[in-house]
Amino acid sequence: MSVTVKDIARRVGLSVTTVSRALNDHDDVSPASKARIRAVAEELDYHPNAAARSLQNSRANTLGLVIPLSLHRSHDVFWLEFIGGMAGVCSQRGVDLLLSATEAGDETSTSLPGLVRGRRVDGLVVCDIRTNDPRIKQMQRLHVPFVAFGRDAAGVDYSYVDVDGVSGVREAVLHLIYLGHQRIAYLGLDPRFGFSAFRLQGYREAFEVSGLPFDPELVHEGLTETTAPAAIGEMFAREDRPTAVFAAADFLALAVLPAARARGLSIPRDLSVVVFDDNLSVQGADPPLTAVGQPNRTLGAEAARLLLERIEYPDAPVVQQIFEPSLVMRSSTAPLSDLGGKDSAETVA
Amino acid sequence: MSVTVKDIARRVGLSVTTVSRALNDHDDVSPASKARIRAVAEELDYHPNAAARSLQNSRANTLGLVIPLSLHRSHDVFWLEFIGGMAGVCSQRGVDLLLSATEAGDETSTSLPGLVRGRRVDGLVVCDIRTNDPRIKQMQRLHVPFVAFGRDAAGVDYSYVDVDGVSGVREAVLHLIYLGHQRIAYLGLDPRFGFSAFRLQGYREAFEVSGLPFDPELVHEGLTETTAPAAIGEMFAREDRPTAVFAAADFLALAVLPAARARGLSIPRDLSVVVFDDNLSVQGADPPLTAVGQPNRTLGAEAARLLLERIEYPDAPVVQQIFEPSLVMRSSTAPLSDLGGKDSAETVA
DNA sequence: TTGTACGCGTTATCAA
DNA sequence: TTGATAACGCGTACAA
Numbered sequence: 029m030s031v032t033v034k035d036i037a038r039r040v041g042l043s044v045t046t047v048s049r050a051l052n053d054h055d056d057v058s059p060a061s062k063a064r065i066r067a068v069a070e071e072l073d074y075h076p077n078a079a080a081r082s083l084q085n086s087r088a089n090t091l092g093l094v095i096p097l098s099l100h101r102s103h104d105v106f107w108l109e110f111i112g113g114m115a116g117v118c119s120q121r122g123v124d125l126l127l128s129a130t131e132a133g134d135e136t137s138t139s140l141p142g143l144v145r146g147r148r149v150d151g152l153v154v155c156d157i158r159t160n161d162p163r164i165k166q167m168q169r170l171h172v173p174f175v176a177f178g179r180d181a182a183g184v185d186y187s188y189v190d191v192d193g194v195s196g197v198r199e200a201v202l203h204l205i206y207l208g209h210q211r212i213a214y215l216g217l218d219p220r221f222g223f224s225a226f227r228l229q230g231y232r233e234a235f236e237v238s239g240l241p242f243d244p245e246l247v248h249e250g251l252t253e254t255t256a257p258a259a260i261g262e263m264f265a266r267e268d269r270p271t272a273v274f275a276a277a278d279f280l281a282l283a284v285l286p287a288a289r290a291r292g293l294s295i296p297r298d299l300s301v302v303v304f305d306d307n308l309s310v311q312g313a314d315p316p317l318t319a320v321g322q323p324n325r326t327l328g329a330e331a332a333r334l335l336l337e338r339i340e341y342p343d344a345p346v347v348q349q350i351f352e353p354s355l356v357m358r359s360s361t362a363p364l365s366d367l368g369g370k371d372s373a374e375t376v377a
Numbered sequence: 378m379s380v381t382v383k384d385i386a387r388r389v390g391l392s393v394t395t396v397s398r399a400l401n402d403h404d405d406v407s408p409a410s411k412a413r414i415r416a417v418a419e420e421l422d423y424h425p426n427a428a429a430r431s432l433q434n435s436r437a438n439t440l441g442l443v444i445p446l447s448l449h450r451s452h453d454v455f456w457l458e459f460i461g462g463m464a465g466v467c468s469q470r471g472v473d474l475l476l477s478a479t480e481a482g483d484e485t486s487t488s489l490p491g492l493v494r495g496r497r498v499d500g501l502v503v504c505d506i507r508t509n510d511p512r513i514k515q516m517q518r519l520h521v522p523f524v525a526f527g528r529d530a531a532g533v534d535y536s537y538v539d540v541d542g543v544s545g546v547r548e549a550v551l552h553l554i555y556l557g558h559q560r561i562a563y564l565g566l567d568p569r570f571g572f573s574a575f576r577l578q579g580y581r582e583a584f585e586v587s588g589l590p591f592d593p594e595l596v597h598e599g600l601t602e603t604t605a606p607a608a609i610g611e612m613f614a615r616e617d618r619p620t621a622v623f624a625a626a627d628f629l630a631l632a633v634l635p636a637a638r639a640r641g642l643s644i645p646r647d648l649s650v651v652v653f654d655d656n657l658s659v660q661g662a663d664p665p666l667t668a669v670g671q672p673n674r675t676l677g678a679e680a681a682r683l684l685l686e687r688i689e690y691p692d693a694p695v696v697q698q699i700f701e702p703s704l705v706m707r708s709s710t711a712p713l714s715d716l717g718g719k720d721s722a723e724t725v726a
Numbered sequence: 727t728t729g730t731a732c733g734c735g736t737t738a739t740c741a742a
Numbered sequence: 743t744t745g746a747t748a749a750c751g752c753g754t755a756c757a758a
Contacts, residue, residue, distance in 0.1 A: 030496070030751090031494070032752085033751070033752065033753095034751080042728075042729090043728065043730080044753095045728070045729060045730080045754080046728055046729075048752065048753055049728095049753085056727065056728085057727070057728085058727060061727080061728085073494065073519070075491045075495035076752075077495060077752070078428075078431075078437070079427075079429075079430075079431030079437065079496055079750085079751080079752095080432050080734090080750070080751035080752045080753090081751080082427075082431075082752095083426070083428040083429050083734045083735065083750090083752075084733085084734055084752045084754090085734085085752090085753075086734070088427070093476075097461040097464060107457055108454065108456055111446070111476070111478070112446040112478060115446060115477075115478030116478070119478065124475055124476075124477075125476045125477075125478070126474065126476070127474045127475070127476050128464075128473075129461060129464030129465070130468075141422075141424075142424045145380070145424040146426060146427050147379070147427055147428055147735095148427045278657065278661075279657060282657065282660075286663075307658075308627065308628060308658045312628075312658050313662065313663065314662070314663035379735090381735055381736085382737095383735080391744075391745085392744065392746075393736085393745090394744070394745055394746080395744060395745075397735095397737060397738095398737090398744090401737080405743060406743070406744085407743060425735080425736070428736090429734070429735035429737085430735080431736095431750090432735080432749090432752090433735080433750055434736085434737070434750085
């Protein structure tokens with residue numbers, strides 16, 4: 029059935045030791061033997077048994093990615109690119125990528141440390157860190173090599189890769205403020221996500237920096253696909269409706285568009301919109317939305333690199349890598365038109 | 378470092394054999410021993426070494442997913458849901474999911490059969506089957522358990538999961554024809570993709586069925602993100618521009634919208650649009666697009682199920698599962714307005 | 727330069 | 743009900 033070193037050894041009339049060394053390119057094998065052994069290995073289509081190898085050198089040669097596929101809206105395109113980034117680095121470095129997609133409530137499944145302790149993987153990239161995430165402590169206690177994607181507000185004693193949500197949102201909101209907007213709504217996700225606090229903080233900072241009053245009434249957190257439309261509709265119905273909106277996710281921004289249209293609000297003339305995370309749905313919207321872009325692929329790639337390093341040098345100091353998002357100007361933002369007037373629809377950028 | 382059965386055995390004063398059997402819930406261990414052994418295992422946070430287990434029973438307990446992440450537009454949301462579907466079934470069945478994301482040109486990396494022959498995985502779900510895909514033959518020759526997602530036009534002797542691209546497109550185009558359209562453009566992807574032929578065939582069949590002339594001039598294949606805008610612009614510039622468009626991918630449809638706007642064509646009044654694959658960018662477009670929806674998650678889940686079955690019963694007959702896509706009516710399609718008139722913009726659905 | 731012998735952690739076989 | 747032993751396939755001291 030399976031071809032093993034033994035088969036090759038028999039075939040070439042040498043010992044398994046020599047075969048093993050030849051295939052691993054040790055330099056204490058005669059070139060002649062090496063050549064023959066390799067030829068035979070090729071001919072027999074030999075592939076080393078990964079399990080045996082793992083068992084021998086107690087390394088799985090595999091990275092684990094723990095990702096909450098069903099927690100977010102399942103079609104959150106961000107993750108695909110993140111995965112792609114990790115996969116690229118993995119294939120380049122000759123390690124495999126194991127996907128552990130945790131279902132929403134199903135924390136019981138495989139314990140994360142279990143994956144490592146059972147030598148299924150050598151380390152983990154853990155996504156979607158919540159504030160005060162118990163998984164972090166657990167992994168630290170068990171000395172599981174890991175890199176977090178995202179961080180909880182408090183902890184700073186572990187390696188992570190993250191985007192600077194504070195500055196990303198702050199710049200986005202400042203952009204709106206520079207355009208003259210003062211009543212800027214904040215549409216946010218579940219505050220339990222680690223990034224939620226950062227994004228909201230960025231929003232507040234923008235107001236602080238520019239000395240504008242912060243109105244808590246304009247902050248809507250915990251919005252979901254089902255609750256967003258109603259909340260947005262209500263917001264627009266009010267007398268003192270906002271003149272601009274920051275949306276923490278694509279689907280929130282896309283819910284704003286029809287709601288605005290329904291009330292006869294034209295974008296960007298009557299309402300400016302900025303969204304966090306740039307993707308096809310945001311670019312293809314009408315009008316294309318000004319967005320806070322993250323280096324999706326790079327985030328995944330760096331997470332993988334950091335993890336590999338961490339596995340190799342477990343005692344190396346913690347590395348924390350924060351990427352700056354960039355504001356991509358499109359045509360959903362414009363200067364506040366004076367007194368709700370209808371003529372100042374020029375974009376200043 | 379790692380806790381093994383030996384540690385447990387020492388601790389409870391029994392043999393490793395008994396420990397192993399207790400942990401695997403064999404019924405020839407005294408309840409008392411079982412309880413003690415389990416307690417100690419828990420206490421020591423024991424996790425069986427996956428490699429050792431694999432080596433012993435020559436099963437990796439892992440499915441491989443071979444997916445072309447960078448080949449398509451990287452943010453093709455479809456794949457994320459497909460992966461989610463597979464991951465769900467895997468976690469439910471207690472097997473792991475190994476992701477092998479092949480880079481565009483990099484066919485050399487790990488040979489697919491190698492993954493199985495090296496016992497890295499027990500079988501493969503292979504995506505993005507091309508016409509006459511060499512990987513299929515290779516896997517068949519080496520008796521690698523696999524399930525394809527997609528099929529090449531010819532082959533029918535392997536297990537696959539697929540969407541009925543022919544009927545999906547045919548119904549979509551017939552919908553347009555029923556609305557009175559005759560000049561319907563076809564915007565397609567690289568014809569080397571297995572599904573391309575099916576989709577184009579669906580397009581042709583719609584014309585055959587309804588007895589309308591088929592105009593090859595209206596067929597544009599091999600469009601990419603970079604080439605699409607020009608091709609579309611040119612198409613609209615012509616005197617005999619189409620009155621409706623079928624787009625084989627989200628980004629193609631999203632490229633149609635601004636091009637139409639630029640020429641003063643209003644959708645759906647002057648131009649109807651149908652797109653293959655339903656997702657957020659399509660739903661959030663203005664207007665929301667009539668789309669051919671695929672059961673993304675189900676496709677992934679079924680692929681995983683089929684593969685598990687195939688691994689367990691390698692000699693069972695081939696299973697080929699074709700899912701019917703469904704046409705989701707939205708507001709990008711409307712009856713052909715007579716003589717380019719501007720008043721008959723009612724939707725008939 | 728090559729071969730012998732052992733161990734990685736687990737499970738299965740067989741005997742007690 | 744339990745235990746000793748072998749085996750899975752590989753890599754590596756150590757000896758030759």
